[in-house]
Amino acid sequence: MNARILIPCLLIFAALWPQATAQPLDVVHYKADIAFDLATPRLDGIVELRITDAPQNFVLHLRDLLATSVEVNSVAATFSQSDGELRINAASAPSPADTVAVRIVYGGRATSEAGSPSWGGCFWGPVTFMMGVGFYAPYVSMMRHWIPSNDIPSDKATFDLTYTVPDGYVAAGTGLLTEVRGAGGNTSYRWVETHPTATYLATYAIGRYARITSSWNGLPLEYYVLKADSLKGVAHFASVPAMLDAFTRAYGPYPFDKVGYCMTPIGSMEHQTMISYASTLLTAQPASRIAAHELAHQWWGDCVTATTFADAWLSEGFATFSEAVYAEHIGGRSAYEAAAVNFSNTYLNQVAPQEGVFPLHDFPRAAPSSNYPSTIYEKGAAVLRMLRHIMGDSAFFRGLRAFRAAHEYGNATTDDFRAAMEGEHGRTLDWFFDEWVMKAGWPVYTVQKIVELPSTGPFRLRILQGQDSTKVPFFRMPIDVRIIRSTGDTTLVTVENRAQRAEDFVFPAIPANTVASYLIDPKNVILKTASYRTVGVESSPRVAITEALLASISPNPLHGDSPGTAMLSISSAMPTRLRLSMFDSLGREVRVLAEREWHAGRHGVPFSVAGLPEGTYTLCLRSNSGVSLQRFVVTR
Numbered sequence: 354m355n356a357r358i359l360i361p362c363l364l365i366f367a368a369l370w371p372q373a374t375a376q377p378l379d380v381v382h383y384k385a386d387i388a389f390d391l392a393t394p395r396l397d398g399i400v401e402l403r404i405t406d407a408p409q410n411f412v413l414h415l416r417d418l419l420a421t422s423v424e425v426n427s428v429a430a431t432f433s434q435s436d437g438e439l440r441i442n443a444a445s446a447p448s449p450a451d452t453v454a455v456r457i458v459y460g461g462r463a464t465s466e467a468g469s470p471s472w473g474g475c476f477w478g479p480v481t482f483m484m485g486v487g488f489y490a491p492y493v494s495m496m497r498h499w500i501p502s503n504d505i506p507s508d509k510a511t512f513d514l515t516y517t518v519p520d521g522y523v524a525a526g527t528g529l530l531t532e533v534r535g536a537g538g539n540t541s542y543r544w545v546e547t548h549p550t551a552t553y554l555a556t557y558a559i560g561r562y563a564r565i566t567s568s569w570n571g572l573p574l575e576y577y578v579l580k581a582d583s584l585k586g587v588a589h590f591a592s593v594p595a596m597l598d599a600f601t602r603a604y605g606p607y608p609f610d611k612v613g614y615c616m617t618p619i620g621s622m623e624h625q626t627m628i629s630y631a632s633t634l635l636t637a638q639p640a641s642r643i644a645a646h647e648l649a650h651q652w653w654g655d656c657v658t659a660t661t662f663a664d665a666w667l668s669e670g671f672a673t674f675s676e677a678v679y680a681e682h683i684g685g686r687s688a689y690e691a692a693a694v695n696f697s698n699t700y701l702n703q704v705a706p707q708e709g710v711f712p713l714h715d716f717p718r719a720a721p722s723s724n725y726p727s728t729i730y731e732k733g734a735a736v737l738r739m740l741r742h743i744m745g746d747s748a749f750f751r752g753l754r755a756f757r758a759a760h761e762y763g764n765a766t767t768d769d770f771r772a773a774m775e776g777e778h779g780r781t782l783d784w785f786f787d788e789w790v791m792k793a794g795w796p797v798y799t800v801q802k803i804v805e806l807p808s809t810g811p812f813r814l815r816i817l818q819g820q821d822s823t824k825v826p827f828f829r830m831p832i833d834v835r836i837i838r839s840t841g842d843t844t845l846v847t848v849e850n851r852a853q854r855a856e857d858f859v860f861p862a863i864p865a866n867t868v869a870s871y872l873i874d875p876k877n878v879i880l881k882t883a884s885y886r887t888v889g890v891e892s893s894p895r896v897a898i899t900e901a902l903l904a905s906i907s908p909n910p911l912h913g914d915s916p917g918t919a920m921l922s923i924s925s926a927m928p929t930r931l932r933l934s935m936f937d938s939l940g941r942e943v944r945v946l947a948e949r950e951w952h953a954g955r956h957g958v959p960f961s962v963a964g965l966p967e968g969t970y971t972l973c974l975r976s977n978s979g980v981s982l983q984r985f986v987v988t989r
Contacts, residue, residue: 354486354622354650354669354725355643377406380503380510381452387499388517388539389524389559394477397460400500407453409446414497414504415439415459422458426451437492439501463499466490472619474498480560480632482617485553485624488723493662496552507660507764509549516557517541523562525577525615527555527625546625548609549762551658556624558615569594572607577615578635585637590614592639596648599682600675604649605754608656608761612648623650623672642676649675657757660764665725666713666790667770670733677738690876693738697880700731701795710825713790714767735880736789742878743785743831744778752777767791784829784852789880794825798883800873803857805865812836812863815888816848816873817855827852835875836860838867845875866942900929901951903974903983910986911962918959919985921972925951929976933958936971943970962987 385400402413416437423432425443432441439457447453465474466487473487473495485495497504515532516524517539528546535541546555563583565576567590574593578586593612601607613627620631621643628647634640653675654668673696681689704727711717713733718724741749756765756773771786797820803813814834818827829852836844848858873883904922911919925931931951935944946960962970967987974981 354654354672355620355646377408378411378503378508379405380508381405382511382513383500383502383555384513385500386515386517386541387557389481389519391477391481391519391522391559393462394481395460395462396499398458398500400457400459402455402457402501404453404455404503405451406449407443407447407451407455409443411441413439413441413455413457413501414492415501416497417464418459418461418499418501420457420459420501422456424454424456426454427456430455437497457501459501465498466495476618478618480558480616480618482558482560482615482629483556484617484619484622484629485556486622486724488725490724493724494551494553496555499557500552500555502552504552506551506553506658506662509551509658509763511548512546512550512555513543514545514555514557515541515543516559518559521561522559523564523577525558525562525575525613525627527627529573529610529626548625548656550625551655554623554625554655554658556622556627556629558617558627558629560616562615565590569597569612572597573611575611575613577613579616579632582616582635585635588637589635589640590644592641593644593648595683596645596679599645599679600649600652602682603675603678603750603753604652605757607651609651612651614644614647621647623647623654623668625651625655642679645679646672646676649678652757656762657760658764660766662724663715664765664767666729666733666736667765667767669725669729670713670737673730673734674737677734693734694877696731696734696738697877700728700735700880701882704728704731710793712793732880739789739830739878739880740774740782740785742876744774748777748779749774788826788828788830788852792826794820795880795882796820796828796830798873798881800883800885802871802885802887804887809864809866812860812865812868812871814858814860814871814873815855816850816858818853822854827854830879832873832879833875834858834860835872836863836868837870838863839869840867900927900976900978901925901931901974901981903972903981904955906972906983906985910988912988918961921946921958921960921983923951923956923958923974925953925956928952932973932975934973934975935960936973937968946972 380402382403383400385398387396387398389396414437420432420434420439423430423441428444430441430443432439463475465471465476466489473484473490475483475498483499486493487495494504496502512527514526518524520538520540524542526544528544530542531545532543561580562577563580565586567574576586576590597607609626611626614630615627616632616635617629618632620629622629634643649672653671659665659667677689677692680692708721708726708728713729752774755776756770759773760769767790771782775782796818799817799819801815803815830850831847832850834846834848846860850856902924904924907920929951932948933946934942935946937943965987969984969986972983
């Protein structure tokens with residue numbers, strides 16, 4: 354589902370965390386015949402459910418529609434309805450080994466979730482359709498608005514759904530279209546999905562559609578567009594085969610029997626094999642980001658479905674990340690990086706200031722969050738990008754395929770995903786998932802270049818984490834450091850930053866005075882903010898000079914525009930060779946004043962500061978035994 358464009362609307366209603374009634378109930382199959390009266394409007398349906406593990410008394414979900422008859426194993430059952438629940442009392446207790454057949458006759462005007470604007474549920478109009486999840490409702494899944502069901506994502510089932518609509522209308526649905534028959538001014542469309550499907554992923558869309566068909570490697574591709582948009586639809590969906598190429602290469606074979614897109618007034622939503630696609634997106638240009646996002650859901654969200662909506666990031670974060678996977682397929686690694694860096698930037702600059710800062714797992718749903726906050730899209734994708742960087746491409750994509758293989762056509766949790774990735778990584782990833790999925794926030798780095806004199810010492814950095822550790826953890830992360838030398842050579846070094854307030858890093862092979870510039874995380878992989886500063890000049894722990902001493906500088910401060918000279922006093926205890934040089938505040942040697950043999954005694958050395966920018970400078974007198982330092986200031 355791509356709901357990021359709807360975020361301004363999500364501030365209106367607070368939703369409680371959705372809790373499903375725990376019951377030993379497993380619906381394995383739904384078979385329904387539903388007739389739509391588009392003029393009234395209302396629907397009338399007969400649904401037959403096959404249920405295992407059913408007790409004598411059980412509950413199904415049904416909202417705003419009225420059940421008029423219930424049978425269990427062909428015997429009339431008593432029932433009652435209230436608060437979106439259909440409570441059924443069978444005439445006798447089924448055997449624990451039985452598969453129970455439940456037949457329900459029901460009807461009424463199918464509704465959408467409460468709230469304005471409304472997004473999830475059933476809508477009537479020139480296009481009559483349903484959207485499988487709600488942004489405001491405390492129960493999230495919307496099948497209860499059109500079929501009596503055990504409407505929780507962990508209870509997957511197969512579907513055999515027939516929609517009867519007035520002639521001239523076409524009904525698009527989940528699965529394969531197995532039968533079309535007409536009678537009495539109506540046409541019936543039978544859609545059969547033999548793969549287990551979460552209730553929120555079954556759908557219908559009814560409109561005066563043209564059906565555009567194509568194929569990819571023998572897989573049917575079907576696009577339902579309004580008849581006037583047929584040519585536009587052909588051009589727009591011409592890019593879908595490239596998306597399939599990208600995702601099958603990354604994630605393995607396409608998991609279902611068809612790819613379908615149907616135009617709906619709002620969207621978009623990843624209904625299994627029949628994606629609801631917002632009509633405003635249909636142009637003569639090839640489909641791109643949103644179409645790819647919804648198609649990727651067929652792997653992540655549809656084939657592998659989160660056990661509860663507490664782990665919805667396993668669906669939305671994965672589909673958003675897949676936008677960059679598709680960009681990489683058609684544009685190379687640079688296109689991937691350009692798309693992926695946008696996840697972090699969007700989250701830090703737009704989403705977090707608007708929604709607040711909270712974890713990916715078990716996130717709050719009260720406004721300004723919602724059932725589907727942008728956090729789980731943008732931060733979720735950013736987290737997957739970081740995980741790919743840490744694991745490396747080969748292990749990362751092997752891990753995704755292993756995750757899919759272990760849970761395809763079923764359900765999974767964040768712990769299941771972590772276990773699959775650890776299996777390919779060969780090391781624990783507890784620390785990563787704890788920081789980035791189970792907890793909130795991001796590291797706020799301050800990177801300090803530590804300047805020492807003489808600057809021939811090794812390059813040193815200090816990385817501080819400035820986030821409020823009472824609310825946000827310190828982050829353990831490998832951090833790439835790009836160092837550019839004055840020769841133009843570039844070195845990339847990875848340091849392991851521990852989860853602590855401050856840590857120093859020394860690069861022994863890189864003299865500080867050869868470093869022209871540096872940058873941490875040059876590809877902006879880490880979700881973070883970072884600032885840079887140079888720590889004031891520090892003297893290194895070298896032995897102090899014994900042969901000579903910098904005694905004084907006069908005047909100090911010095912005026913940089915003065916044509917005159919300053920006087921430096923040096924006291925030498927014995928004849929020796931000395932090097933006298935000048936460093937700026939960044940530790941760069943800017944001038945060599947003298948390098949020669951000095952005789953014993955006191956020496957006055959004149960020097961000029963003409964042409965030097967204002968700032969703090971250090972004179973360094975160096976012998977074989979050590980150094981002597983004196984600071985001075987240049988003003989303007």
